[in-house]
Amino acid sequence: MPELCIGVDVGGTYTKIGVVERSGRLRLERRLDSQAQQGPAAFVERVCSVIKAWTSQGVRPVGLGLGIAGDVDSRKGSVRLSPNLPGWAGFDFKRALGRRLRLPVAVENDANAAVFGAYVAQLKRKPRHVVGATLGTGLGGGLVIDGRLHRGATGSAGELGHTKVQPGGELCHCGDRGCLEAYAGGYGILRLARRLALAKPGQAKRLLSICGELDALEPVHLTLAAEAGDPVARQTWIKTGQMLAIGLENFVLIVNPDVVLILGGVSRAGRWILEPIRRHFARQPFRMPFSRARLALADNADAGCVGAALLALEPEARADRC
Ligand SMILES: [Zn+2]
Structure with missing residues:
Protein backbone atom coordinates (compact mmCIF):
# COMPACT_ATOMS: atom_id res chain seq x y z
CA MET A 1 0.00 0.00 0.00
CA PRO A 2 1.69 3.26 -1.09
CA GLU A 3 1.86 6.14 1.38
CA LEU A 4 -1.07 8.53 0.83
CA CYS A 5 -1.45 12.23 1.45
CA ILE A 6 -4.28 14.74 1.07
CA GLY A 7 -3.84 17.77 -1.19
CA VAL A 8 -6.16 20.79 -1.10
CA ASP A 9 -5.83 23.36 -3.88
CA VAL A 10 -7.85 26.40 -2.78
CA GLY A 11 -9.03 28.79 -5.47
CA GLY A 12 -11.22 31.88 -5.16
CA THR A 13 -14.15 29.95 -6.71
CA TYR A 14 -13.37 26.22 -6.56
CA THR A 15 -11.29 23.97 -4.35
CA LYS A 16 -9.88 20.64 -5.42
CA ILE A 17 -9.24 18.00 -2.75
CA GLY A 18 -7.32 14.87 -3.68
CA VAL A 19 -5.74 11.72 -2.32
CA VAL A 20 -2.21 11.53 -3.70
CA GLU A 21 0.48 8.84 -3.71
CA ARG A 22 4.13 9.67 -2.98
CA SER A 23 4.88 9.24 -6.72
CA GLY A 24 2.51 12.17 -7.44
CA ARG A 25 -0.32 9.98 -8.76
CA LEU A 26 -3.77 11.39 -7.93
CA ARG A 27 -5.90 8.52 -6.70
CA LEU A 28 -9.20 10.22 -5.65
CA GLU A 29 -10.49 13.75 -6.08
CA ARG A 30 -13.43 15.98 -5.18
CA ARG A 31 -14.23 19.51 -6.25
CA LEU A 32 -16.01 21.89 -3.88
CA ASP A 33 -17.26 25.43 -4.24
CA SER A 34 -14.83 27.39 -2.04
CA GLN A 35 -17.66 29.59 -0.64
CA ALA A 36 -14.93 31.98 0.45
CA GLN A 37 -17.42 34.51 1.86
CA GLN A 38 -18.44 32.01 4.58
CA GLY A 39 -14.95 32.26 6.05
CA PRO A 40 -12.05 29.92 6.66
CA ALA A 41 -13.50 28.04 9.68
CA ALA A 42 -16.56 26.91 7.68
CA PHE A 43 -14.24 25.98 4.81
CA VAL A 44 -12.11 23.81 7.11
CA GLU A 45 -15.27 22.00 8.31
CA ARG A 46 -16.29 21.18 4.74
CA VAL A 47 -12.80 19.96 3.81
CA CYS A 48 -12.70 17.77 6.93
CA SER A 49 -16.06 16.18 6.12
CA VAL A 50 -14.77 15.13 2.64
CA ILE A 51 -11.63 13.66 4.23
CA LYS A 52 -13.59 11.88 6.96
CA ALA A 53 -15.78 10.25 4.29
CA TRP A 54 -12.61 8.95 2.63
CA THR A 55 -11.05 7.73 5.88
CA SER A 56 -14.28 5.88 6.71
CA GLN A 57 -13.73 4.03 3.41
CA GLY A 58 -10.26 2.94 4.51
CA VAL A 59 -8.05 5.77 3.15
CA ARG A 60 -5.23 6.35 5.70
CA PRO A 61 -3.45 9.62 4.85
CA VAL A 62 -0.19 10.50 6.61
CA GLY A 63 -0.36 14.25 6.01
CA LEU A 64 -2.28 17.12 4.43
CA GLY A 65 -1.08 20.02 2.30
CA LEU A 66 -3.01 23.18 1.45
CA GLY A 67 -2.11 25.42 -1.48
CA ILE A 68 -3.57 28.95 -1.40
CA ALA A 69 -3.19 31.90 -3.77
CA GLY A 70 -1.62 34.82 -1.97
CA ASP A 71 1.19 35.67 0.39
CA VAL A 72 1.40 32.57 2.59
CA ASP A 73 3.29 32.21 5.85
CA SER A 74 4.18 28.54 5.49
CA ARG A 75 5.91 28.42 8.88
CA LYS A 76 2.82 29.62 10.77
CA GLY A 77 0.48 27.87 8.35
CA SER A 78 -1.60 30.96 7.59
CA VAL A 79 -2.26 33.43 4.79
CA ARG A 80 -0.92 36.96 5.20
CA LEU A 81 -2.79 38.37 2.22
CA SER A 82 -5.06 36.82 -0.39
CA PRO A 83 -7.06 39.14 -2.64
CA ASN A 84 -9.21 36.18 -3.85
CA LEU A 85 -10.13 35.09 -0.31
CA PRO A 86 -11.19 38.23 1.58
CA GLY A 87 -11.34 37.78 5.35
CA TRP A 88 -9.09 34.71 5.39
CA ALA A 89 -5.90 36.53 6.37
CA GLY A 90 -4.38 35.43 9.69
CA PHE A 91 -6.44 32.22 10.04
CA ASP A 92 -4.29 29.38 11.39
CA PHE A 93 -4.96 26.54 8.93
CA LYS A 94 -2.14 24.43 10.29
CA ARG A 95 -3.64 24.32 13.77
CA ALA A 96 -7.32 24.07 12.68
CA LEU A 97 -6.73 21.19 10.25
CA GLY A 98 -4.00 19.50 12.29
CA ARG A 99 -6.16 19.32 15.43
CA ARG A 100 -9.22 18.05 13.60
CA LEU A 101 -7.43 15.43 11.53
CA ARG A 102 -4.40 14.60 13.73
CA LEU A 103 -2.11 14.94 10.73
CA PRO A 104 0.95 17.05 9.89
CA VAL A 105 -0.24 20.00 7.78
CA ALA A 106 1.74 22.03 5.23
CA VAL A 107 0.37 25.38 4.01
CA GLU A 108 1.92 26.82 0.88
CA ASN A 109 1.48 29.41 -1.84
CA ASP A 110 -0.47 27.78 -4.71
CA ALA A 111 2.19 28.47 -7.39
CA ASN A 112 4.92 26.97 -5.18
CA ALA A 113 2.71 23.91 -4.66
CA ALA A 114 1.97 23.55 -8.39
CA VAL A 115 5.63 23.82 -9.39
CA PHE A 116 6.59 21.26 -6.75
CA GLY A 117 3.75 18.95 -7.92
CA ALA A 118 4.93 19.09 -11.54
CA TYR A 119 8.52 18.64 -10.33
CA VAL A 120 7.64 15.34 -8.68
CA ALA A 121 4.87 13.99 -10.96
CA GLN A 122 6.27 15.06 -14.33
CA LEU A 123 10.01 15.54 -13.87
CA LYS A 124 10.24 12.63 -11.36
CA ARG A 125 12.55 14.75 -9.14
CA LYS A 126 15.39 14.10 -11.61
CA ASP A 299 -0.28 20.95 -18.56
CA ASN A 300 -1.36 18.89 -15.55
CA ALA A 301 -4.37 20.71 -14.06
CA ASP A 302 -3.89 18.68 -10.84
CA ALA A 303 -0.34 19.91 -10.17
CA GLY A 304 -1.47 22.33 -7.44
CA CYS A 305 -3.40 19.66 -5.52
CA VAL A 306 -0.67 17.04 -6.02
CA GLY A 307 2.11 19.43 -5.00
CA ALA A 308 0.28 20.58 -1.85
CA ALA A 309 -0.14 16.93 -0.81
CA LEU A 310 3.50 16.07 -1.49
CA LEU A 311 4.75 19.06 0.50
CA ALA A 312 3.11 17.53 3.57
CA LEU A 313 5.46 14.56 3.11
CA GLU A 314 8.56 16.76 3.10
CA PRO A 315 10.67 16.58 6.28
CA GLU A 316 9.85 20.12 7.53
CA ALA A 317 6.06 19.44 7.51
CA ARG A 318 6.44 16.13 9.33
CA ALA A 319 8.75 17.65 11.94
CA ASP A 320 5.99 19.80 13.50
CA ARG A 321 3.08 17.41 13.73
CA CYS A 322 0.22 19.01 15.70
ZN1 LIG B 1 2.98 43.22 -9.93
Whole structure:
Protein backbone atom coordinates (compact mmCIF):
# COMPACT_ATOMS: atom_id res chain seq x y z
CA MET A 1 0.00 0.00 0.00
CA PRO A 2 1.69 3.26 -1.09
CA GLU A 3 1.86 6.14 1.38
CA LEU A 4 -1.07 8.53 0.83
CA CYS A 5 -1.45 12.23 1.45
CA ILE A 6 -4.28 14.74 1.07
CA GLY A 7 -3.84 17.77 -1.19
CA VAL A 8 -6.16 20.79 -1.10
CA ASP A 9 -5.83 23.36 -3.88
CA VAL A 10 -7.85 26.40 -2.78
CA GLY A 11 -9.03 28.79 -5.47
CA GLY A 12 -11.22 31.88 -5.16
CA THR A 13 -14.15 29.95 -6.71
CA TYR A 14 -13.37 26.22 -6.56
CA THR A 15 -11.29 23.97 -4.35
CA LYS A 16 -9.88 20.64 -5.42
CA ILE A 17 -9.24 18.00 -2.75
CA GLY A 18 -7.32 14.87 -3.68
CA VAL A 19 -5.74 11.72 -2.32
CA VAL A 20 -2.21 11.53 -3.70
CA GLU A 21 0.48 8.84 -3.71
CA ARG A 22 4.13 9.67 -2.98
CA SER A 23 4.88 9.24 -6.72
CA GLY A 24 2.51 12.17 -7.44
CA ARG A 25 -0.32 9.98 -8.76
CA LEU A 26 -3.77 11.39 -7.93
CA ARG A 27 -5.90 8.52 -6.70
CA LEU A 28 -9.20 10.22 -5.65
CA GLU A 29 -10.49 13.75 -6.08
CA ARG A 30 -13.43 15.98 -5.18
CA ARG A 31 -14.23 19.51 -6.25
CA LEU A 32 -16.01 21.89 -3.88
CA ASP A 33 -17.26 25.43 -4.24
CA SER A 34 -14.83 27.39 -2.04
CA GLN A 35 -17.66 29.59 -0.64
CA ALA A 36 -14.93 31.98 0.45
CA GLN A 37 -17.42 34.51 1.86
CA GLN A 38 -18.44 32.01 4.58
CA GLY A 39 -14.95 32.26 6.05
CA PRO A 40 -12.05 29.92 6.66
CA ALA A 41 -13.50 28.04 9.68
CA ALA A 42 -16.56 26.91 7.68
CA PHE A 43 -14.24 25.98 4.81
CA VAL A 44 -12.11 23.81 7.11
CA GLU A 45 -15.27 22.00 8.31
CA ARG A 46 -16.29 21.18 4.74
CA VAL A 47 -12.80 19.96 3.81
CA CYS A 48 -12.70 17.77 6.93
CA SER A 49 -16.06 16.18 6.12
CA VAL A 50 -14.77 15.13 2.64
CA ILE A 51 -11.63 13.66 4.23
CA LYS A 52 -13.59 11.88 6.96
CA ALA A 53 -15.78 10.25 4.29
CA TRP A 54 -12.61 8.95 2.63
CA THR A 55 -11.05 7.73 5.88
CA SER A 56 -14.28 5.88 6.71
CA GLN A 57 -13.73 4.03 3.41
CA GLY A 58 -10.26 2.94 4.51
CA VAL A 59 -8.05 5.77 3.15
CA ARG A 60 -5.23 6.35 5.70
CA PRO A 61 -3.45 9.62 4.85
CA VAL A 62 -0.19 10.50 6.61
CA GLY A 63 -0.36 14.25 6.01
CA LEU A 64 -2.28 17.12 4.43
CA GLY A 65 -1.08 20.02 2.30
CA LEU A 66 -3.01 23.18 1.45
CA GLY A 67 -2.11 25.42 -1.48
CA ILE A 68 -3.57 28.95 -1.40
CA ALA A 69 -3.19 31.90 -3.77
CA GLY A 70 -1.62 34.82 -1.97
CA ASP A 71 1.19 35.67 0.39
CA VAL A 72 1.40 32.57 2.59
CA ASP A 73 3.29 32.21 5.85
CA SER A 74 4.18 28.54 5.49
CA ARG A 75 5.91 28.42 8.88
CA LYS A 76 2.82 29.62 10.77
CA GLY A 77 0.48 27.87 8.35
CA SER A 78 -1.60 30.96 7.59
CA VAL A 79 -2.26 33.43 4.79
CA ARG A 80 -0.92 36.96 5.20
CA LEU A 81 -2.79 38.37 2.22
CA SER A 82 -5.06 36.82 -0.39
CA PRO A 83 -7.06 39.14 -2.64
CA ASN A 84 -9.21 36.18 -3.85
CA LEU A 85 -10.13 35.09 -0.31
CA PRO A 86 -11.19 38.23 1.58
CA GLY A 87 -11.34 37.78 5.35
CA TRP A 88 -9.09 34.71 5.39
CA ALA A 89 -5.90 36.53 6.37
CA GLY A 90 -4.38 35.43 9.69
CA PHE A 91 -6.44 32.22 10.04
CA ASP A 92 -4.29 29.38 11.39
CA PHE A 93 -4.96 26.54 8.93
CA LYS A 94 -2.14 24.43 10.29
CA ARG A 95 -3.64 24.32 13.77
CA ALA A 96 -7.32 24.07 12.68
CA LEU A 97 -6.73 21.19 10.25
CA GLY A 98 -4.00 19.50 12.29
CA ARG A 99 -6.16 19.32 15.43
CA ARG A 100 -9.22 18.05 13.60
CA LEU A 101 -7.43 15.43 11.53
CA ARG A 102 -4.40 14.60 13.73
CA LEU A 103 -2.11 14.94 10.73
CA PRO A 104 0.95 17.05 9.89
CA VAL A 105 -0.24 20.00 7.78
CA ALA A 106 1.74 22.03 5.23
CA VAL A 107 0.37 25.38 4.01
CA GLU A 108 1.92 26.82 0.88
CA ASN A 109 1.48 29.41 -1.84
CA ASP A 110 -0.47 27.78 -4.71
CA ALA A 111 2.19 28.47 -7.39
CA ASN A 112 4.92 26.97 -5.18
CA ALA A 113 2.71 23.91 -4.66
CA ALA A 114 1.97 23.55 -8.39
CA VAL A 115 5.63 23.82 -9.39
CA PHE A 116 6.59 21.26 -6.75
CA GLY A 117 3.75 18.95 -7.92
CA ALA A 118 4.93 19.09 -11.54
CA TYR A 119 8.52 18.64 -10.33
CA VAL A 120 7.64 15.34 -8.68
CA ALA A 121 4.87 13.99 -10.96
CA GLN A 122 6.27 15.06 -14.33
CA LEU A 123 10.01 15.54 -13.87
CA LYS A 124 10.24 12.63 -11.36
CA ARG A 125 12.55 14.75 -9.14
CA LYS A 126 15.39 14.10 -11.61
CA PRO A 127 16.67 17.65 -12.26
CA ARG A 128 18.09 19.36 -9.19
CA HIS A 129 17.23 22.95 -10.07
CA VAL A 130 13.94 24.12 -11.61
CA VAL A 131 12.40 27.51 -12.33
CA GLY A 132 8.62 27.23 -12.70
CA ALA A 133 6.13 29.80 -14.00
CA THR A 134 2.37 29.26 -13.54
CA LEU A 135 0.35 31.07 -16.18
CA GLY A 136 -3.25 31.70 -15.19
CA THR A 137 -5.23 34.88 -14.57
CA GLY A 138 -2.08 36.08 -12.83
CA LEU A 139 1.47 34.81 -13.12
CA GLY A 140 3.02 32.85 -10.26
CA GLY A 141 6.42 31.33 -9.84
CA GLY A 142 8.19 28.65 -7.87
CA LEU A 143 11.77 27.52 -7.45
CA VAL A 144 13.18 24.09 -6.74
CA ILE A 145 16.80 24.31 -5.64
CA ASP A 146 18.84 21.20 -4.84
CA GLY A 147 15.66 19.13 -5.09
CA ARG A 148 13.76 21.15 -2.45
CA LEU A 149 11.16 23.87 -2.76
CA HIS A 150 12.93 27.16 -2.10
CA ARG A 151 10.82 29.44 0.12
CA GLY A 152 13.29 32.17 1.11
CA ALA A 153 13.28 34.14 4.37
CA THR A 154 9.51 34.78 4.53
CA GLY A 155 8.10 32.18 2.13
CA SER A 156 7.92 34.79 -0.63
CA ALA A 157 10.69 33.49 -2.92
CA GLY A 158 10.13 32.95 -6.64
CA GLU A 159 7.62 35.75 -7.21
CA LEU A 160 8.40 35.78 -10.91
CA GLY A 161 5.18 37.63 -11.79
CA HIS A 162 6.18 40.84 -10.01
CA THR A 163 9.73 41.08 -11.31
CA LYS A 164 10.00 44.05 -13.65
CA VAL A 165 10.33 43.63 -17.40
CA GLN A 166 9.47 47.21 -18.48
CA PRO A 167 10.23 50.29 -16.37
CA GLY A 168 7.04 52.35 -15.95
CA GLY A 169 5.15 49.85 -18.13
CA GLU A 170 1.66 48.33 -17.95
CA LEU A 171 -0.30 48.38 -14.69
CA CYS A 172 -0.18 45.15 -12.68
CA HIS A 173 -2.90 43.91 -10.31
CA CYS A 174 -0.38 44.40 -7.47
CA GLY A 175 -0.56 48.16 -8.09
CA ASP A 176 2.92 48.52 -9.55
CA ARG A 177 3.86 49.04 -13.20
CA GLY A 178 5.95 46.97 -15.59
CA CYS A 179 5.63 43.61 -13.77
CA LEU A 180 5.89 40.46 -15.89
CA GLU A 181 2.34 39.50 -14.81
CA ALA A 182 1.00 42.68 -16.43
CA TYR A 183 2.18 41.25 -19.78
CA ALA A 184 2.12 37.46 -19.46
CA GLY A 185 -0.63 36.93 -16.86
CA GLY A 186 -4.05 36.17 -18.40
CA TYR A 187 -5.39 39.70 -17.95
CA GLY A 188 -2.25 41.23 -19.47
CA ILE A 189 -2.48 38.95 -22.51
CA LEU A 190 -6.15 39.82 -23.06
CA ARG A 191 -5.45 43.55 -22.60
CA LEU A 192 -2.80 43.42 -25.36
CA ALA A 193 -4.98 41.35 -27.70
CA ARG A 194 -7.92 43.75 -27.35
CA ARG A 195 -5.67 46.74 -27.96
CA LEU A 196 -4.18 45.17 -31.10
CA ALA A 197 -7.61 44.07 -32.37
CA LEU A 198 -9.03 47.58 -31.92
CA ALA A 199 -6.02 49.13 -33.67
CA LYS A 200 -6.11 46.65 -36.59
CA PRO A 201 -9.64 45.23 -36.85
CA GLY A 202 -8.93 43.96 -40.37
CA GLN A 203 -6.26 41.63 -38.95
CA ALA A 204 -8.45 40.22 -36.17
CA LYS A 205 -11.32 38.83 -38.25
CA ARG A 206 -10.67 35.18 -37.40
CA LEU A 207 -10.20 36.04 -33.74
CA LEU A 208 -13.52 37.93 -33.66
CA SER A 209 -15.31 35.07 -35.40
CA ILE A 210 -14.04 32.73 -32.64
CA CYS A 211 -14.72 34.86 -29.56
CA GLY A 212 -17.80 36.70 -30.88
CA GLU A 213 -16.92 40.01 -29.24
CA LEU A 214 -13.77 41.35 -27.61
CA ASP A 215 -15.43 41.54 -24.18
CA ALA A 216 -15.84 37.73 -24.27
CA LEU A 217 -12.22 37.10 -25.26
CA GLU A 218 -10.37 34.31 -23.38
CA PRO A 219 -6.79 33.03 -23.85
CA VAL A 220 -8.12 29.82 -25.42
CA HIS A 221 -9.68 31.91 -28.22
CA LEU A 222 -6.26 33.40 -28.90
CA THR A 223 -4.73 29.93 -29.17
CA LEU A 224 -7.44 28.75 -31.62
CA ALA A 225 -7.18 31.95 -33.66
CA ALA A 226 -3.37 31.77 -33.79
CA GLU A 227 -3.64 28.23 -35.13
CA ALA A 228 -6.13 29.46 -37.75
CA GLY A 229 -3.57 32.07 -38.89
CA ASP A 230 -5.06 35.19 -37.27
CA PRO A 231 -2.34 37.91 -37.32
CA VAL A 232 -3.50 39.69 -34.14
CA ALA A 233 -3.64 36.43 -32.16
CA ARG A 234 -0.19 35.41 -33.38
CA GLN A 235 1.26 38.83 -32.61
CA THR A 236 -0.24 38.67 -29.10
CA TRP A 237 1.41 35.32 -28.35
CA ILE A 238 4.75 36.43 -29.81
CA LYS A 239 4.78 39.58 -27.66
CA THR A 240 3.68 37.56 -24.60
CA GLY A 241 6.47 35.03 -25.23
CA GLN A 242 9.01 37.86 -25.62
CA MET A 243 8.05 39.42 -22.28
CA LEU A 244 7.99 36.03 -20.57
CA ALA A 245 11.44 35.38 -22.04
CA ILE A 246 12.83 38.53 -20.40
CA GLY A 247 11.43 37.53 -17.01
CA LEU A 248 12.71 33.97 -17.34
CA GLU A 249 16.10 35.16 -18.59
CA ASN A 250 16.63 36.94 -15.28
CA PHE A 251 15.64 33.84 -13.33
CA VAL A 252 17.92 31.63 -15.43
CA LEU A 253 20.84 33.95 -14.68
CA ILE A 254 20.05 33.94 -10.95
CA VAL A 255 19.19 30.26 -10.43
CA ASN A 256 21.05 28.44 -13.28
CA PRO A 257 18.29 25.81 -13.56
CA ASP A 258 18.32 22.45 -15.33
CA VAL A 259 14.69 22.99 -16.41
CA VAL A 260 12.40 25.98 -16.96
CA LEU A 261 8.86 24.70 -16.52
CA ILE A 262 5.77 26.53 -17.76
CA LEU A 263 2.50 25.48 -16.14
CA GLY A 264 -1.13 26.49 -16.29
CA GLY A 265 -4.04 26.86 -18.67
CA VAL A 266 -2.26 29.41 -20.85
CA SER A 267 0.52 26.88 -21.38
CA ARG A 268 -1.85 25.21 -23.88
CA ALA A 269 -0.63 27.99 -26.14
CA GLY A 270 2.67 26.10 -25.86
CA ARG A 271 4.30 26.45 -29.22
CA TRP A 272 3.23 30.06 -29.63
CA ILE A 273 4.98 31.21 -26.49
CA LEU A 274 7.84 28.70 -26.34
CA GLU A 275 9.29 29.72 -29.70
CA PRO A 276 9.99 33.36 -28.72
CA ILE A 277 11.50 32.14 -25.43
CA ARG A 278 13.77 29.68 -27.28
CA ARG A 279 14.88 32.39 -29.69
CA HIS A 280 15.55 34.82 -26.85
CA PHE A 281 17.57 32.23 -24.89
CA ALA A 282 19.58 31.34 -28.03
CA ARG A 283 20.60 34.99 -28.44
CA GLN A 284 22.07 35.36 -24.96
CA PRO A 285 25.80 36.06 -25.05
CA PHE A 286 26.41 34.40 -21.68
CA ARG A 287 25.80 30.95 -23.14
CA MET A 288 26.20 28.31 -20.49
CA PRO A 289 23.10 28.78 -18.28
CA PHE A 290 20.84 29.10 -21.35
CA SER A 291 22.19 26.04 -23.13
CA ARG A 292 21.63 24.06 -19.92
CA ALA A 293 18.08 25.26 -19.15
CA ARG A 294 15.63 22.91 -20.91
CA LEU A 295 12.22 24.46 -21.61
CA ALA A 296 9.28 22.22 -20.73
CA LEU A 297 5.51 22.56 -20.55
CA ALA A 298 3.42 21.06 -17.76
CA ASP A 299 -0.28 20.95 -18.56
CA ASN A 300 -1.36 18.89 -15.55
CA ALA A 301 -4.37 20.71 -14.06
CA ASP A 302 -3.89 18.68 -10.84
CA ALA A 303 -0.34 19.91 -10.17
CA GLY A 304 -1.47 22.33 -7.44
CA CYS A 305 -3.40 19.66 -5.52
CA VAL A 306 -0.67 17.04 -6.02
CA GLY A 307 2.11 19.43 -5.00
CA ALA A 308 0.28 20.58 -1.85
CA ALA A 309 -0.14 16.93 -0.81
CA LEU A 310 3.50 16.07 -1.49
CA LEU A 311 4.75 19.06 0.50
CA ALA A 312 3.11 17.53 3.57
CA LEU A 313 5.46 14.56 3.11
CA GLU A 314 8.56 16.76 3.10
CA PRO A 315 10.67 16.58 6.28
CA GLU A 316 9.85 20.12 7.53
CA ALA A 317 6.06 19.44 7.51
CA ARG A 318 6.44 16.13 9.33
CA ALA A 319 8.75 17.65 11.94
CA ASP A 320 5.99 19.80 13.50
CA ARG A 321 3.08 17.41 13.73
CA CYS A 322 0.22 19.01 15.70
ZN1 LIG B 1 2.98 43.22 -9.93
